[in-house]
Amino acid sequence: MKKLILLLLCSVMLVTFIAWTILQDQPPLPEDPMAGARLFQEKGCVQCHSIDNDDARIGPNLSRVHLKGSLLDIAGSMWNHAPLMQQYMVELRISPPELTAREMANLTAFLTAYQYYLKQLGRPGDPERGRQVFQSKNCGLCHSLQPEADPREIGPNLHGYSKLSPIQIAQAMWNHEPAMAEEFIRLGLPLPTFEEDEMADLIAYLQRAAVPADAEPVYVEPGSPNQGRVLFEQKGCSTCHAIRGEGGTPGIPDLGQRRTELVRSVTEVAGFMWDHGVAMQDKMQELEVPQVRFEGNEMADIIAYLYFINYFDQPGNIQRGRELFTEKRCTHCHSTTPGKPSIGPDLSQSPVVGSPIEIITAMWNHATLMEPAMAARGIPWPRFEMGEMTHLVEFIRAQRESSKE
Template sequence: MKCILLISALLPVAAGAIEADAKRGADLFTRYHCTYCHSVAGGPGKPGAAPDLGQRLDRAYSPAGIASRMWNHAPKMWAAMKQSDIDIPAMSEADASDLFAFFYSTRYFERRGDAARGKAVFYDKNCVLCHALNGPQKPAREWKSLADPIDLVSAMWNHAGEMQTATKAEQFRWPQLSAAQLTDLLVYLQNLPETRHMQFGFNLPNGDRGKALMEEKGCTSCHKGAMALETLMGNLTLTEVAAGMWNHAPKMRQKAKPVTSAEMREILAYGWAQQFFRSNGNAVKGGKLFDVQCAACHNNPGSGAPSLAAGKRDFSSITMVAALWRHGPRMLSKLEADHKAWPELKPTDMANLIAYIDRQ
């Protein structure tokens, strides 16, 4: 961690150097006084002061979507923070990564599911035959993977072999699971009396071993060109990735080697996180928006705004959120001095701007 911080202070951040830990993010969320207003899934916070960040609403769930919500609400948040004598945090990129991991662990990015439908999936897809409380296999309520989406992906992959043997023995067809069905199933299993209060976790290493591991494990024998994992996983949540792994496991397992949970974390950190957090917006549209909303200051050295041009850095939703908290208040003062309004950005605007700045 220290090493990455040090390097990113000296050099442009290496592509994919996203290291994130939900536990550190949870600590920051308290240390930065976010909990002064926000609760998370009913935890500490001021009721009614700010949206509960653990509640699944019809939000834009992508990282760019969250960056845009924060961007739009920021002036109001800063005003409320000033009024309450709370310092506005000077957030580093490492901090912002940890906060995103924390949001991920609170299921902020996952689509909404339905427990009743999930229960039906558990029965209809025959999971109950082996995973009922008194079944022959580990009862679903004891699955470690319920608490960590990366463990789930890994479980879906690694137990596929054993399950396939068991399934064949009992003459089942390999059940296909859509991402929506898996989401429902998780909502059902995570809200049983035994699991309702479990702590969710989420952490990613920086993924520098991921690429080599994908070769070593045989993933790249199929996943290359248009099938490259970096491309396939770009817009998927981890539940969707887990469903994809499940459905294709019988075919894939014939050629690929077993993968430990730690190795899967590296692979996902490399193949998934980079794409998921980077947002694949449209750089041309982003450029047009930049010219209208941002260029007056950012292409004008006299304005005091830094240039965002020319390959200076790798830009993502994470970078944007860190920059927003670190530089936003001064940007707001400058706008107010110029009698200009804070630019509101829709999630697609945010994704497009990031694509534009990232690619310059």
């Protein structure tokens, strides 16, 4: 229970941080961190979605669904599901909730923070699959999991690892990666890389291998993105890596450019860092930057930071947005030539079209009217894949900008 309260407190702090950033160059900052949670009640979302328990409701439990992608992707998934949601609302006599842009920002911020702290962190690995990873990646050649020391062992005994949390194990692997890499080379073994859940599974196996089955599992600690931001400087990451064009060294990846690899579970991101660890260490030697080692909760903090900065949207691609506007058949009802008559309003003149979040809020609010108009013309409800919404809104924004000139 204490753990849950701690997690909830962290999410509350985070919602302020996220909602602030979403609206940074936009309307006034939302100051009330609980706004998103309250809206979830007020707007009737709770009538159909549970979030903290598994009560059967009409809609999916939103802490269990993997709401992938950026802010606009999450808002986009609400749009994708709008027709069915609204059909149920009619049946249940709930009036479809109208949202302001700020409310939409608060709601998506709330869902993301919730997602991160209660889902991404808690996603348990599968120890049985982890055993296979342990074998296939040759860990057993150098490490024993048995309590008694094995004289043939090259690396340290990993027996005690059952008492560490997943991120601490990943952190120990990162810290020892340079020395391990040397051993791999010496024995002519390939350096292992990790895909998707492999790191989580491996860790679950290391945790489980030695403990009695009824022991309490050790969870991942929640990282603090704000602390991570500080560490990113202190550890020298910012010497090499830019964040959205700021800082860094040319030729080294910018870590703020909407990297979907970084908007994943904590263990996946740790695996991703491991995969690039050796190349990074080489670069550190070349540039005479001290080796990066982590202690305590530091890796968790850095990963939380990388997660949340990548969750915000980068400006989309206008040309791709123009194609999507046609592909998704928006052009059937919305003219792109100013002054040309059309069924829906001219979006370049619309007063509700401004920031990306305003556009998607307007789409959500008009879904009730757009849906029957589409159905009448045999147009299927347009659904958006990850990333598509960003391009689309960029195109709509550009149209508005050019009509002002």
